[in-house]
Amino acid sequence: xxxxxxxxxxxxxxxxxxxxxxxxxxxxxxxxxxxxxxxxxxxxxxxxxxxxxxxxxxxxxxxxxxxxxxxxxxxxxxxxxxxxxxxxxxxxxxxxxxxxxxxxxxxxxxxxxxx
Amino acid sequence: xxxxxxxxxxxxxxxxxxxxxxxxxxxxxxxxxxxxxxxxxxxxxxxxxxxxxxxxxxxxxxxxxxxxxxxxxxxxxxxxxxxxxxxxxxxxxxxxxxxxxxxxxxxxxxxxxx
Numbered sequence: 286x287x288x289x290x291x292x293x294x295x296x297x298x299x300x301x302x303x304x305x306x307x308x309x310x311x312x313x314x315x316x317x318x319x320x321x322x323x324x325x326x327x328x329x330x331x332x333x334x335x336x337x338x339x340x341x342x343x344x345x346x347x348x349x350x351x352x353x354x355x356x357x358x359x360x361x362x363x364x365x366x367x368x369x370x371x372x373x374x375x376x377x378x379x380x381x382x383x384x385x386x387x388x389x390x391x392x393x394x395x396x397x398x399x400x
Numbered sequence: 401x402x403x404x405x406x407x408x409x410x411x412x413x414x415x416x417x418x419x420x421x422x423x424x425x426x427x428x429x430x431x432x433x434x435x436x437x438x439x440x441x442x443x444x445x446x447x448x449x450x451x452x453x454x455x456x457x458x459x460x461x462x463x464x465x466x467x468x469x470x471x472x473x474x475x476x477x478x479x480x481x482x483x484x485x486x487x488x489x490x491x492x493x494x495x496x497x498x499x500x501x502x503x504x505x506x507x508x509x510x511x512x513x514x
Contacts, residue, residue: 317499328489329444329504336499378443387432387451387493387500391443 287313289381291392298369299400306364306395308379314359315381319389320352323376335362369399402427404492406505413480414513421508423490424472432493432500433466433473438507439486447488448475480512 288311296304308318317336321329333349335341335356343349351373353365362381366373376396380389403426413419425433431452436444450457450464450473457464461480466473477484490505 319502326507326509328506331502331504334499334501382500388434388446388449389502390446391436393443394441 287381287383287388287390289315289379289390289392291379291395293395294393295396295398297398297400300370301368302399304366304369304397306366306377306379306397308362308364308381308392310360310381310383310390313381313383315362316359316384317382318356318362319380319382320354320362320364321378321380323378323394325376329378332364366397369397371399373397374399402430402492402494402501402503404490404503404505406490406508408508409506410509410511412511412513415480415482417480419477419480419484419510419512421475421488421490421510422472423474423492423505424470425492425503426471427492427494428468428471430492430494433464434491434493434502435464435475436489436491436504437486438489444489477510480510482512482514485510485512 290309292307320332332347333341333343341354356362378394379392382389406423434449437447438444461478463476487507487509491502493500493502
């Protein structure tokens with residue numbers, strides 16, 4: 286099946302630091318990538334959807350200036366948490382989908398802890 | 401927007417018994433329904449999916465049924481094994497602006513007791 290990688294898997298940073306998370310599709314071209322946030326024992330909350338070469342579409346309540354998303358190529362999307370604060374601590378998961386394919390394949394997730 | 405409800409939130413079964421997880425969705429335009437299994441601290445893994453033009457799909461011990469009229473779909477796991485223990489998420493996907501927007505259910509924690 287399709288493989289999606291995510292880096293880093295763990296981040297611990299000080300409040301005020303910006304953190305960049307990378308999501309890569311390794312064996313297929315991801316025309317669309319999704320970024321989710323998951324709190325402990327809760328479901329996946331979609332933050333934004335990005336199509337290669339265009340601006341991301343953010344879900345209601347998600348600050349686009351806080352969570353910068355770039356989908357510069359068909360295999361890479363990045364999420365930058367700017368000026369991270371403790372309340373941004375969470376599990377961030379990306380997923381990717383190829384053209385004409387409905388199924389999303391998930392990355393392994395990035396656990397962010399902001400001190 | 402789409403709303404997906406999932407029940408039960410937790411489910412304990414004896415090894416060998418069957419497990420059933422049910423979901424309902426609100427938007428009749430949803431046309432694709434994947435199910436994901438997520439083990440603790442790991443990524444969600446697709447285990448089965450069904451499209452709106454199909455009423456039932458089976459893959460070994462796992463089956464999914466879809467009732468478009470009632471807008472509900474269910475996951476059935478037969479002959480459960482301890483390794484089936486995980487959190488299961490249903491999802492409904494709807495065409496939106498050139499791509500499929502997926503809404504996830506709240507998850508069901510399945511525990512299979514040896």
